[in-house]
Amino acid sequence: MLNKAPKLKKTIRANAKSNVNVRPASEAMIELATLLFLNSLAEEAKAQAFEEKSAAIKAHHVRAVTKKMLKKARG
């Protein structure tokens, strides 16, 4: 299991429209935000899977929850 999210800073810098610097501490915080988002997404997908009485989370479960979670993730 990969513990560290690799290339997070690189990803942020690539996504940024302007030239942005990211401190190591803020990178850790970004990882935290990512993990929180993943966690909430997983929770929602899990709930969706339970609703459909599915033993496993499948793609359509995640896809159904994605929109809601992304909307919730707006800053």
Place this chain on the structure above:
Amino acid sequence: MDVSEDLSARVLLKHILTTETPRTPVRRSASKDPSTSGIRRSSRQKKRDEVQSPQNILRRSLRHNIRESITRKSLPQGRTSSALLRKSAAPSMLFNDGETPRHLLKNILQTEPRKSPVVHEKGASEEHELPLSDNTVTRSRPSIELSGLDLPDVTFGSVPSTAKVLTRKRPHRSLNVTAFEKRLKVGDDAEVEIESSVGDHSSLSLSSSTSLSLKTPCADVRTEKKGLQRRVSNRRKITQEEFGAAVNRREMGGVSSVALVERDLSETTHSEGFTLGLTKLGESDITGDIVNCNTALYDQPHAMTSNLSICAAQDKSTFMVSQHQKEIRMMDMGDVGQSMLETEQFMSGFLKKGGVVTEAQNNESLSGAQLQEDADEAEPQNLDALGQKEASAFLSISEDEENAAQAPLSNIYNRVESEEREVETEDDGAADFHREDKVDEEEEGVAGSQKEEEEDEEDEDEVEGVAGSQEEEEEEVVEEGVAGSQKEEDEDEVEGVAESQTEEEEEEGAADSQEEEEEEEEEGAAESQMEEEVVEGAADSQEEEEEEEEEGAAESQMEEEEEEGAADSQEEEEEEEEEGAAESQMEEEVVEGAADSQEEEEEEEEEGAAESQMEEDEVEGVAESQTEEEEDEDEVEGVAGSQTEQEVDGAAEFLTEEEEEPAGSQSEVGAAEPQWEDVEAGSQTEEESVLGSPPDKDEEQDGRAKSQTEENEDVTESQTEDDPNWKGDGKNKRPVSEQLERDLKRISQRAHRSMGALIMPVTEMGEDLVKPNAAEHNPEAGKETSFHLSSHLSGHLGEPPPEEAPAQDEEPEEWEDEDDGEESEDLPSKTPAFVREKRNFFLHDHLASPSVIKNIQASGATEELPAVKPKKVRQRKAGPTKGEQVLPKTYLMSHFRHFAKMKVSADVYPVLNETMDKFFGRLTEDLETYAAHAKRKTIEVEDVVLLLKRQGYVNDKVPVEVLIEKYLRMEQRKILIPCATSGNVVIPKRRR
């Protein structure tokens, strides 16, 4: 112990007591006097067990005792056996056997008494005997043999009476040992005796098991004898097939070889002088032995030869290794198509060798001699370094020898022209002859080592076979076990006349050599080198060349030449010419950048296949004849000719290679490529030379030529036509531009000689210059001969496409790189990365117009995409992501599974990845906005905290610290959450 034995005996049977007591002291006193107490104990213990327990116990005890006795008694018995063996004067091998037989005898004696009482009393003795026999058989062959021999004796003694048995046993032992030894020595006689004895014993009432054991020993004896002989026999066995072929061929050429050998010896002695004559005379056997050793060592020789080759290579230089590798590659490349020819060559080589081998076999008894020969071989290798130095002195003498050898080679080559097989064999012979010369002259040990290396390579690539047909042939000869020396001798014998002729030719002068060269392209090259060297008057270069020639392997020569310098390059060029156009390319490469072994290797690999093909195919003869004609002219001029030939060959080769690479339609491109090369060659080669990266030159040229050809696709059709013309022009150019080229070459060669590898660029420049000239001349004259050469080359080269294929792959990549570089150059450096990326995209689209370029660029774009992220981002924004991952799959899925706490199907990942892409886009946008709002360009922790607050993860009930401690690792927590350390120091420092 004795008391216990007595007690046990008392308890059991009086018969046993009577029998055992007398036997034990007698045996121990007689045979076991030297033996240790432990042995006695074991025997006594056995007796105890027997006495104490019934037959079952006796069986157990017998088994244990036999095992123990075998293990323990080996040493003391060995002493006695050694004495006996000494009396018999048996070799060292017998000692071991004697020890085992003694053990067996003792065991048998110990067991026998037990049996004997049983026999006397009951028929159970047979039962006991059975396990014993089984044990002995399973335990060890020698023991079985001994036991078998001893058993009959024991049985004899037991049957009549114990006392008699005891008395008889002593003499029987001695007699047995001697008989064993004799049997081992004689073998057949011993077997007969054993059989007779077995029959007697069996008749005497011993169980079938005993008879079986007796029989087995006979077989064991044979095996042992074989084992003794195995060293030689195995070696021979390895070459059995070869021997078979050789034997068949012995009849064919054996007679001629024998008659010729004497001639050769005389001739060689005359030409070479005392050293060669002596060496050949004395070495003939030695060589045979060496051959045998080589054959025998086939399995092992790799390591041995490899070691030797490594040493030699180290001494010589890395070039050797690289060349060897190249050769190996070449071998691999051309093995498939050449396997047929190789097989034929091998056969011929085997036949020739066969005669030698037969002789060697006659001398096979001289295994020790073979070992000595091996040592001798090793010595020359060791002496390679010194040998080289010494070689200079010897070279003067050896030069004559070499010249003689070369002359026979030339003769041989002539024969080869007449008959390919003969030629191949002759080539082998020539190579062998060189080897022999080397072997004879340990001075040339380096060459020998090179040959050995080649042989090693050949051994490795035995299947490969042909690439360097000559080298391979040599190797094959060595492999065949005919010790190149024998073959060489045979060849020398066969070639003896040729040698005399060659000697005469040498005496006559360069003219003859030139003629020979013309006639014998390959050999001619070597000779031409010699002649050229003579003409040049550079003794050093001659020596080097001679050494190289002696080495026989053109590649090895090439390597050495490269090391040596310009003179070597000339020689190499000549050799390459001999080898074929492909080799000429190698030479050119060497001349261009000898330092770049990689390029050479690559070219050599490709060329190797081509060369082997060329050699195999008599077509080479034609091409060579043409080249030879040119060479003749060049020879008059000097080395320049060879260079020109090389250049022409190289150009032709390049053309052919290029054509081959693309295949049918691509051939046109290939034709275009050479033209472009010619046009651009000057600048490109110059650039390359300036860069000092010659290996890339060919590729770069090819890539540029390809790109140009692609751009000028319209011209491709005419280019194909131009190709032959160009080739012909290239050849024609030589005469036209020969003077210039010669001058340049001479200068370059001289410079190479003096400077060495550093001057390479100059030669390259000269060649480049010549090439454009040739291009200019191309339209003027396209000779049919040149066409033939090109066609032949192309045909031959067509065989090794696999090698070229990778080269093609590499070329487009390079081209892409170049394009990228150009694009990057075109873009203003000031523009940000993402802007560049945008422009790159547009540029790619625009550039895509040409079909070929489109393909290449498309591939390049696909390759570039993963590397560059900004593209990804835009693609993401533009549309659905194309499998680009923001986070690695393992990370995403593992964490998702962790958070979901339930099964997650694998198909979730694409959706998850897409979601995360969007998430990161929004996250980045938000954070950037926050930082910008705070008039910062750096995203701080508070920005992320604010985001989390707005997302609802952080609220009054859940502070950030809780989330950090819950989701982040310790190292991250240390960064984010201040912690007081010793001295009330808070890390990290609280802001504010």
